Amino acid sequence: xxxxxxxxxxxxxxxxxxxxxxxxxxxxxxxxxxxxxxxxxxxxxxxxxxxxxxxxxxxxxxxxxxxxxxxxxxxxxxxxxxxxxxxxxxxxxxxxxxxxxxxxxxxxxxxxxxxxxxxxxxxxxxxxxxxxxxxxxxxxxxxxxxxxxxxxxxxxxxxxxxxxxxxxxxxxxxxxxxxxxxxxxxxxxxxxxxxxxxxxxxxxxxxxxxxxxxxxxxxxxxxxxxxxxxxxxxxxxxxxxxxxxxxxxxxxxxxx
Numbered sequence: 560x561x562x563x564x565x566x567x568x569x570x571x572x573x574x575x576x577x578x579x580x581x582x583x584x585x586x587x588x589x590x591x592x593x594x595x596x597x598x599x600x601x602x603x604x605x606x607x608x609x610x611x612x613x614x615x616x617x618x619x620x621x622x623x624x625x626x627x628x629x630x631x632x633x634x635x636x637x638x639x640x641x642x643x644x645x646x647x648x649x650x651x652x653x654x655x656x657x658x659x660x661x662x663x664x665x666x667x668x669x670x671x672x673x674x675x676x677x678x679x680x681x682x683x684x685x686x687x688x689x690x691x692x693x694x695x696x697x698x699x700x701x702x703x704x705x706x707x708x709x710x711x712x713x714x715x716x717x718x719x720x721x722x723x724x725x726x727x728x729x730x731x732x733x734x735x736x737x738x739x740x741x742x743x744x745x746x747x748x749x750x751x752x753x754x755x756x757x758x759x760x761x762x763x764x765x766x767x768x769x770x771x772x773x774x775x776x777x778x779x780x781x782x783x784x785x786x787x788x789x790x791x792x793x794x795x796x797x798x799x800x801x802x803x804x805x806x807x808x809x810x811x812x813x814x815x
Contacts, residue, residue: 610628710766713767755809
């Protein structure tokens, strides 16, 4: 006696109402009826339903699905050609979904990392240094601040050229600070304070507004946090402490 409409709905993951609609429009008319007039579906009906759901998944409207299946049923379409067509459609759909997934993944990565670069571009700009190595810690420490939010907004828009230009500025600044220390200039010298001011303006220009009070707090962190200290001391041993003192002198110069 075949399967009831409720059983088929359970098999196929569709609603009973959907099967009734397919019957009403002639897309899937059950091959049998019970003595009470209830729909009964046979194996051929289930095969047709499988084809309907396949085309619906690919986005075909119901009238086109009906035309495709009717051509196949009446012999107007070669079954092997029909299968090849299905394979082509599936392959195209898979490729499209893969591209969509890759695009979403890239967007998620860019939003999470705050850096709009591919892995290859990040390596090209930063080498083996991960610019977001401490991103989670930074979010825990400053995530609720406007400065942090502004920094994430800005860096998410930067291109590879932006990051390279920023790196060049840091490199040039470090070379000039190295030369200043080699010449024996103290942190309170005008040249040292000018470089400290340039450092503050670099932060303002690239990341967030950095008033002098905030700059003083950063200066202490450059010495207290071994990772920051290692970064600045890699430019020249002792540079982290020299910079802290220069930032302190520069803040006093501008706020006194």
